Amino acid sequence: MAVKITDICINCDACLDECPTESIVDNDENPTGEDIYYVNPETCTECIGDNDEPACAEACPTEGCIVWDAREGASHPTRDGMIAGEPCVED
Numbered sequence: 495m496a497v498k499i500t501d502i503c504i505n506c507d508a509c510l511d512e513c514p515t516e517s518i519v520d521n522d523e524n525p526t527g528e529d530i531y532y533v534n535p536e537t538c539t540e541c542i543g544d545n546d547e548p549a550c551a552e553a554c555p556t557e558g559c560i561v562w563d564a565r566e567g568a569s570h571p572t573r574d575g576m577i578a579g580e581p582c583v584e585d
Contacts (some may be wrong), residue, residue, distance in 0.1 A: 495572035496538035497548050497582055498563030499531040502556055509550035515539055518550060535565040540573055551582035
């Protein structure tokens, strides 16, 4: 699993510097062409080994913007009990 930034993102940049694996790119570099920030599922580690929760979701001011995602290509371990589409961090 990895994390995904949804279309409710306000492009505030809070997540970009928080990612320990530099897996997040802004909308200008999104390989899908969508006008939202993008998390590379191949390099996202869910911050396992770095933080208790995904650092991007902790830094994000928009509740529910960053969700768990089970995209193909995610090659890292997942946190127990996480469900794709559910917010990573709830306020």
